[in-house]
Amino acid sequence: MAAEPQSPPVPDARAHLRAQLSIEPLAVLADAYTAITSTRFFPDQTWQVDYVSPGCVHVFGYTAEEFQSNPGLWSSRLPPGEYDRTAATHVAAMLKGAPYSFVYRFRHRDGAMRWISQSCRSRPHPTEACRVITSTSLDVTPWHAPLEQSVRAGERYRKMVETWLAGVWEIDTEGCTTFANPCMAATPGPTADAMRGKHISTWMTPEWRDRARDLMQRRRSGISEIHPFEFRRDDGTPLPALVATNPILDESGRFTGSLAMVSDISELNAAREREKQAIQRYESLLDTAEGVVWEADACTFQFTYVSRRAERLFGYPCAQWLSSPTFWVDHLHPDDRDQAVAAVLFKVPDEAAHIAPASNPRSGNHLMQRGQAFRRAVCGNQLQQHGVRAVAVTEGPVI
Numbered sequence: 001m002a003a004e005p006q007s008p009p010v011p012d013a014r015a016h017l018r019a020q021l022s023i024e025p026l027a028v029l030a031d032a033y034t035a036i037t038s039t040r041f042f043p044d045q046t047w048q049v050d051y052v053s054p055g056c057v058h059v060f061g062y063t064a065e066e067f068q069s070n071p072g073l074w075s076s077r078l079p080p081g082e083y084d085r086t087a088a089t090h091v092a093a094m095l096k097g098a099p100y101s102f103v104y105r106f107r108h109r110d111g112a113m114r115w116i117s118q119s120c121r122s123r124p125h126p127t128e129a130c131r132v133i134t135s136t137s138l139d140v141t142p143w144h145a146p147l148e149q150s151v152r153a154g155e156r157y158r159k160m161v162e163t164w165l166a167g168v169w170e171i172d173t174e175g176c177t178t179f180a181n182p183c184m185a186a187t188p189g190p191t192a193d194a195m196r197g198k199h200i201s202t203w204m205t206p207e208w209r210d211r212a213r214d215l216m217q218r219r220r221s222g223i224s225e226i227h228p229f230e231f232r233r234d235d236g237t238p239l240p241a242l243v244a245t246n247p248i249l250d251e252s253g254r255f256t257g258s259l260a261m262v263s264d265i266s267e268l269n270a271a272r273e274r275e276k277q278a279i280q281r282y283e284s285l286l287d288t289a290e291g292v293v294w295e296a297d298a299c300t301f302q303f304t305y306v307s308r309r310a311e312r313l314f315g316y317p318c319a320q321w322l323s324s325p326t327f328w329v330d331h332l333h334p335d336d337r338d339q340a341v342a343a344v345l346f347k348v349p350d351e352a353a354h355i356a357p358a359s360n361p362r363s364g365n366h367l368m369q370r371g372q373a374f375r376r377a378v379c380g381n382q383l384q385q386h387g388v389r390a391v392a393v394t395e396g397p398v399i
Contacts, residue, residue, distance in 0.1 A: 034138050042130045049071060166263045167185075177198050184262060228243070244260065294307065
């Protein structure tokens, strides 16, 4: 009896659907913006790319076929030195067998440098003397670029602070040094590392430490200010400085320390002292002149300088000459006032005007004066008149 032919098996629709559902996510993942690769790594440090997902074109700009046909393509697009660092990371991590990840730079087909985040897992090959590395790569440039910019900005600010010609000094809430740039360290004497952790009173004399405590309390109150201060160098010599200080607050507004810009004003103070001595020498020379040396506004007769000789000759303090705008005019003899004012006010510039008014000194005696109104000059927006040996005074009778 012949056997009846068997009908083909009816496929299980539910099993087929389950298979399709399990495959489709993998297909979607392979085409996504993530590159999936499977690579064999051999003991002689060579690589063999076995699989690259289609998504690699989104990450690297090159197709899977290009990577598989050209094993050196990937390494050729890394910046100088990047391959050695990346390969060293691979080898050190994969031998441990644990998952690992790293970030590196890759030059895209369009020429732009991209940041790639790669996560890997390695395992021994079942039949060959090598390891199989499965990895996923993602272009993280949109997230990494701002971070890189922040790092570069931080590096730029660090260089600015370190090369600043003024000292930058940061202290904590107790007054201990947490940061000092090289210029700050060179100011009192030690290195920046030697300053770190030391209290600011280390470089202060006892009388200035009380002042420092008051200033620290002002920082805790949130006050920023610029003030003079005197430190002490390591060799014991004084260090006059101009300090601009600000409190440091955290996100909640809590005081965490102070930041100061410290400028050494030793040279400035020395220059001021030299200028002061020079002025004193000039004043001494002017005071010994036979006549009165003066400077005044050419339009209002307001004196801006009068040598001390005026006080000895006329009897009025120099301060009185400078404080009253009409001092000179008020002390001219009434009979000579109009003539003297006209001679000074309307004389052609750069020519001497000889005037001979009678003054009325504090002593009550009349003095005959004969002087020269020297050249006029513009100082800022003011027309000034200067007199050098301008007034020669002799006692004599009123005629």
